Amino acid sequence: MSGTFWLTEEQFSKIKPLLPNTPRGVARSDDRKVLSGIIFCLQRGYRWSDVPTEYGPAKTLYNRYKRWSEAGVFERIFEALAQESADFRTLMLDATHALPGRGFLKPREEENPPDCRERSEKNIGGGRAIGRTKGGLNSKLHLVCDGAGRPVRITVSGGNEADISHARQCLEPVVGKGATVIADRGYDADHLRDWLRKCKARACIPPRKNRKKQYRYSKALYKTRNLVERCFNRLKDWRSLSLRTFRCPETFLAAAHLAAIVIWYL
Numbered sequence: 001m002s003g004t005f006w007l008t009e010e011q012f013s014k015i016k017p018l019l020p021n022t023p024r025g026v027a028r029s030d031d032r033k034v035l036s037g038i039i040f041c042l043q044r045g046y047r048w049s050d051v052p053t054e055y056g057p058a059k060t061l062y063n064r065y066k067r068w069s070e071a072g073v074f075e076r077i078f079e080a081l082a083q084e085s086a087d088f089r090t091l092m093l094d095a096t097h098a099l100p101g102r103g104f105l106k107p108r109e110e111e112n113p114p115d116c117r118e119r120s121e122k123n124i125g126g127g128r129a130i131g132r133t134k135g136g137l138n139s140k141l142h143l144v145c146d147g148a149g150r151p152v153r154i155t156v157s158g159g160n161e162a163d164i165s166h167a168r169q170c171l172e173p174v175v176g177k178g179a180t181v182i183a184d185r186g187y188d189a190d191h192l193r194d195w196l197r198k199c200k201a202r203a204c205i206p207p208r209k210n211r212k213k214q215y216r217y218s219k220a221l222y223k224t225r226n227l228v229e230r231c232f233n234r235l236k237d238w239r240s241l242s243l244r245t246f247r248c249p250e251t252f253l254a255a256a257h258l259a260a261i262v263i264w265y266l
Helices: 009-018 031-044 058-070 073-085 114-122 163-171 190-198 219-235 249-265
Strands: 090-100 131-133 136-146 151-158 180-182 202-204
Touching: 009 031, 009 073, 031 058, 031 249, 058 073, 058 249, 073 151, 073 249, 090 163, 090 219, 136 163, 136 219, 136 249, 151 163, 151 249, 163 190, 180 219, 190 202, 219 249
Parallel strands: 090 180, 180 202
Antiparallel strands: 090 136, 131 136, 136 151
């Protein structure tokens, strides 16, 4: 079938040692074939039942993806590959919205019946990483990339949460001595600057215009921040990320990790 996606032997060899290798009593389907089918589905935003049969049963693809997402398999592979090749001397931090699909029932009083509004309220909080914004129910992807524009850290939160509230959580595992952190004015906060100073890292963050103390920063270095914006653009080429098609945050975040692995590290 034309237009299908297949991992090459060279690509698969990079992630094969990082896959779970615990036997379950029955030999599982070929990992390369199943992973190729999962990637094909996530890239195009297909339903599992619409994936070509040459990848195997749709139930097998879904179960494998669901089980490995909840176990953090894709996150561990992403972190291992990033540690091998990423440059942590320059880090760029930003966030972007991911509007959930219609399955999340963005409510409008005049259009949706009461039972739809009640179900949409259940999506907010409760570990779903979805919040109510002016545009309706929304999520956010928080991303840290290196100086070459490759993701090194990805997290998800509700769309109504401030970017700065997740800055330390995103940076803590990857920032080190001598690193330069580049971010926009939304991350201008004394507590973040103080924490970076304690980590012996340098902040390249424009100060807010209403600040009494105007911090200096390198405008030439700040111009390179467009790399993290490009990174988001490439991630959102995957339809399952541009429209959040997964209800559970674990499976949604796993899609982001798998997209980053395929785009930048294979």
